[in-house]
Amino acid sequence: MVQVVEPRHAVTLADYESIADLSGTVRSLRQEAESRLAGLDGRRVVMVNSTAQGGGVAEMLPPLLSIMRELGIDAHWLVIETRDQDFFRLTKTLHNLIHGAGDPNLAATDRDVYDRVSAENAAAMEEHLRPGDVLVIHDPQPMGAGAILRQKMDIAAIWRCHIGLDKETPETRAAWDFLDPYLKPYDHAVFTAPEYIPSSLAGRSTIIHPAIDPLSHKNRHLQVHEIVGILANAALIKPWGPVLTPSFAEPAKRLQADGSWAPATEPEDFGLLFRPIVTQVSRWDRLKGFLPLMQGFVALKRDLETRTDLEEHHRRALQLVRLVLAGPDPASVDDDPEGKEVLAELCAAYRGLPPHLQADIAMISLPMSSKKNNALIVNALQCCSDVVAQNSIQEGFGLTVTEPMWKRAALMGSCAVGIRQQIRPDLDGVLVRHPEAPEEIAETLDALLADQAKREVLGRSARQRVHDNFLVFTQVKSWLELLTNTIADRWPKS
Numbered sequence: 401m402v403q404v405v406e407p408r409h410a411v412t413l414a415d416y417e418s419i420a421d422l423s424g425t426v427r428s429l430r431q432e433a434e435s436r437l438a439g440l441d442g443r444r445v446v447m448v449n450s451t452a453q454g455g456g457v458a459e460m461l462p463p464l465l466s467i468m469r470e471l472g473i474d475a476h477w478l479v480i481e482t483r484d485q486d487f488f489r490l491t492k493t494l495h496n497l498i499h500g501a502g503d504p505n506l507a508a509t510d511r512d513v514y515d516r517v518s519a520e521n522a523a524a525m526e527e528h529l530r531p532g533d534v535l536v537i538h539d540p541q542p543m544g545a546g547a548i549l550r551q552k553m554d555i556a557a558i559w560r561c562h563i564g565l566d567k568e569t570p571e572t573r574a575a576w577d578f579l580d581p582y583l584k585p586y587d588h589a590v591f592t593a594p595e596y597i598p599s600s601l602a603g604r605s606t607i608i609h610p611a612i613d614p615l616s617h618k619n620r621h622l623q624v625h626e627i628v629g630i631l632a633n634a635a636l637i638k639p640w641g642p643v644l645t646p647s648f649a650e651p652a653k654r655l656q657a658d659g660s661w662a663p664a665t666e667p668e669d670f671g672l673l674f675r676p677i678v679t680q681v682s683r684w685d686r687l688k689g690f691l692p693l694m695q696g697f698v699a700l701k702r703d704l705e706t707r708t709d710l711e712e713h714h715r716r717a718l719q720l721v722r723l724v725l726a727g728p729d730p731a732s733v734d735d736d737p738e739g740k741e742v743l744a745e746l747c748a749a750y751r752g753l754p755p756h757l758q759a760d761i762a763m764i765s766l767p768m769s770s771k772k773n774n775a776l777i778v779n780a781l782q783c784c785s786d787v788v789a790q791n792s793i794q795e796g797f798g799l800t801v802t803e804p805m806w807k808r809a810a811l812m813g814s815c816a817v818g819i820r821q822q823i824r825p826d827l828d829g830v831l832v833r834h835p836e837a838p839e840e841i842a843e844t845l846d847a848l849l850a851d852q853a854k855r856e857v858l859g860r861s862a863r864q865r866v867h868d869n870f871l872v873f874t875q876v877k878s879w880l881e882l883l884t885n886t887i888a889d890r891w892p893k894s
């Protein structure tokens with residue numbers, strides 16, 4: 401029921417340190433860790449979540465934990481496993497309610513289910529804990545178990561919430577009312593944005609931003625040959641010569657005019673390496689704003705026919721520009737009926753376009769069977785994009801914003817909370833105020849595509865912004881500070 405997971409991470413701090421623009425950051429992290437180790441009292445840090453694989457939290461924990469270990473922190477990872485379907489359904493409902501969606505009328509039996517499974521999980525976790533440990537619980541699934549253990553043992557407990565909504569609704573209230581009793585015993589909570597902190601946790605919460613690993617396959621630097629090789633291996637370009645690496649077992653696929661999916665080089669090479677490219681990569685979720693983005697792009701192309709005021713370079717950019725809308729292979733969203741519905745809507749909208757506009761837009765399905773290949777494809781797509789869009793109507797944080805910012809792309813984001821945290825408007829990218837308004841999207845894209853110098857300045861600042869705030873090193877620093885403060889409060893030295 402509880403799995404002890406070894407955080408596997410192929411790179412060391414010395415690897416990061418050997419990279420020119422990261423060496424200073426790693427050095428300062430080492431210094432900070434050294435000065436804080438005494439405050440950690442040699443205590444163990446035990447992180448707990450509900451899955452060892454799949455999902456943002458499971459991806460973020462290995463680099464975080466292994467860097468902590470390298471810095472001398474005795475850090476561990478436990479995964480609670482429960483096959484109880486009622487518990488899964490309930491925690492999924494709570495997750496949706498915290499995002500403001502779903503039926504806020506929780507059943508009377510829900511609390512019994514949550515209490516029963518939490519008690520089982522607590523009993524299983526207890527065997528892996530020692531007095532003096534600091535428990536860090538991620539998201540609602542293990543929260544109840546953490547609360548029980550905090551009351552029973554001489555430990556400290558922190559709750560890390562990765563989700564949130566920037567307003568209070570009957571749905572969010574229902575979720576927080578349900579979770580409130582379990583939150584009480586916790587020493588502290590951590591959120592991604594101040595807007596997400598529920599009133600019951602005001603004054604006991606800290607903000608720690610999600611972060612990216614600059615040496616992961618999704619974010620590491622790719623040489624030109626690697627980019628071309630990845631795009632060729634994924635069938636996203638037609639190579640005009642031999643390619644060193646073999647094709648991926650599964651190609652990326654492009655939606656065809658007849659509604660079928662074929663390797664993305666069909667019906668022709670899309671021009672990723674030559675044309676101005678606007679890209680959005682996201683899950684097929686209505687809140688990601690794919691449809692209005694497509695409509696905005698269509699408006700931009702349509703208006704071009706009647707515009708007489710354009711300079712030659714600008715006109716040519718608008719003539720050549722193409723849009724990539726990429727998301728996970730539909731087969732991998734089988735258990736996500738809403739994702740399927742959103743994708744079906746997008747496919748229908750695409751198929752309703754005239755052939756010349758279909759040629760300018762690629763709906764791309766990314767293979768998900770190999771995590772590494774998927775990451776490399778996302779990396780390569782972001783690298784060859786002049787503009788990366790994230791037109792979300794709502795966004796918890798938006799790693800799809802952080803990732804291209806790190807690659808110096810010009811970002812067009814929306815004002816959703818998570819994106820606002822990252823992009824300072826007109827400094828690190830531009831923000832559309834109404835992600836559901838195609839005309840505003842068209843105008844914003846038009847201005848970005850007209851001005852290469854501006855795109856470059858935005859891209860440079862975006863990278864610096866990620867460097868300073870959203871790399872895993874900043875995250876480790878924030879955790880060190882929070883852990884030492886929590887320990888000092890929990891076990892005051894007389």
Ligand code: UDP
Nearest residue numbers: 681682683726727728766778797798799800
């Ligand atoms: N992603 C991916 N392949 C896809 C779609 C998304 O690898 O087809 C990745 C994306 O690069 C990012 C993560 O999934 O790392 C999505 O995280 P984000 O915070 O942007 O949004 P969420 O999906 O958690 O709402």
